[in-house]
Amino acid sequence: NFMLIQPHSVSESPGKTVTISCTRSSGRIASNYVHWYQQRPGSSPKNVIYEDNKRPSGVPDRFSGSIDSSSNSASLTISGLKPDDEADYFCQSYDASARVFGGGTKLTVL
Amino acid sequence: EVQLVESGGGLVQPGRSLRLSCAASGFTFDDYAMHWVRQVPGKGLEWVSSISWNSATILYADSVRGRFTVSRDNAKNSLYLQMNSLRVDDMALYYCAKGGASQYDAFDVWGQGTIVTVSS
Numbered sequence: 001n002f003m004l005i006q007p008h009s010v011s012e013s014p015g016k017t018v019t020i021s022c023t024r025s026s027g028r029i030a031s032n033y034v035h036w037y038q039q040r041p042g043s044s045p046k047n048v049i050y051e052d053n054k055r056p057s058g059v060p061d062r063f064s065g066s067i068d069s070s071s072n073s074a075s076l077t078i079s080g081l082k083p084d085d086e087a088d089y090f091c092q093s094y095d096a097s098a099r100v101f102g103g104g105t106k107l108t109v110l
Numbered sequence: 111e112v113q114l115v116e117s118g119g120g121l122v123q124p125g126r127s128l129r130l131s132c133a134a135s136g137f138t139f140d141d142y143a144m145h146w147v148r149q150v151p152g153k154g155l156e157w158v159s160s161i162s163w164n165s166a167t168i169l170y171a172d173s174v175r176g177r178f179t180v181s182r183d184n185a186k187n188s189l190y191l192q193m194n195s196l197r198v199d200d201m202a203l204y205y206c207a208k209g210g211a212s213q214y215d216a217f218d219v220w221g222q223g224t225i226v227t228v229s230s
Contacts, residue, residue, distance in 0.1 A: 001172075035216035037155070044205060044223060045147075045155065050216035090155050094214055097169060099145070099157040 002026045004091050004102035011108040014081050020105045022091035023073040030067055032093050034074040039104075040087045048089075049076060083109050112136035112219050114206050119224030122196055130224055132189040132206030137219075140164075140184035143209035145217055146191050148202035148226075158204070159191065162213050169213075174200075193226070201228045 003025040012018040022034060036049035047056055049065035052074065062079045074093075078085055086109045091102040118130040132144070146158040159180040160169045168180055179192040189206050203225050207217035 033214060033216075037217070039155075044220040045207075045217070046220070047216045047218050050218070056216075056218065092155075092157075092216070098171065099160060099169070101147075101155040101157060104154040 001095065001098050001100060002093075004093060004100055006089075006091060006102040006105045008103070009106040009108065011110055012081055013110050014083060016081050017077060017079040018081060018107065020076045020078075020089050020091075020107070021071075021073050022075070022102050023071065024093065027095065028069065029072045029074055029093075030069050032095060034065070034067065035092045036063075036065055036074075036076045037090045037092065038085075038087045039090065045090065078107075081109050085109055112208070114208060114219055114221035116204060116206050116221045116224035119204065119226045121227045121229065123230050124196060124198060124228055126196055127192070127194045128196060128226060130191040130193065130204055130206075130226075132191075132221060134187045134189065134208070137208070139182075139187040141211060143211075143213040143215070144182060144189045145207045145209055146180060146189075147205045147207055147217070147220075148200075149205065149223075150202045156202070160209070160213055161189070163211070167213060196226075196228045198228050201226060 005023045033051045037045040038048045039045040053065040090104045115133045145160045161180045177195045181190045203223040205223045208219040
């Protein structure tokens with residue numbers, strides 16, 4: 001199976017924009033959808049991006065997703081950062097036999 | 111309201127068994143794939159198992175294959191995870207999650223989790 005590699009942590013100031021990367025170790029990132037989840041401390045995960053770049057109902061348009069085939073990675077971008085965005089973020093994809101989560105990125109909003 | 115409620119967690123000795131349940135409500139259960147995901151507190155998410163709407167497709171992580179069995183009862187709107195030969199490294203918070211019509215869809219609803227502790 002492949003792995004999804006995320007930075008351990010990122011930090012940025014309120015009002016700024018942050019991008020979290022998710023690199024697929026083998027196989028093409030564009031071959032299978034990438035989904036993103038937000039997990040605030042003490043809470044269950046919440047889907048914030050599905051199918052690479054779609055937002056579930058209720059997720060603000062400050063959240064966006066993209067795929068870059070040249071780097072074989074997906075990205076989650078959060079603009080206009082709010083203190084409430086401070087959380088762990090996980091990417092997830094799949095192949096025919098497994099579902100795979102990235103290791104997670106802790107976002108600190110300074 | 112769409113809701114998933116896990117139960118069945120607890121303290122169990124290594125080598126013993128435990129059966130987790132997930133009660134679903136607020137949606138047409140038999141239209142959707144369902145999944146189990148676990149998380150050691152303070153660590154990342156680990157996918158455990160998936161089952162399609164009609165149980166025709168069942169997948170397991172390598173770490174649990176041969177020891178865990180996923181099943182569902184669509185008449186009871188319930189998902190199950192039978193965990194045998196439990197090991198210390200199975201200790202985690204176990205979430206059930208709702209998938210989409212396709213088993214490749216995102217996990218769009220999560221329960222609150224049930225904790226499994228494996229210790230002698």
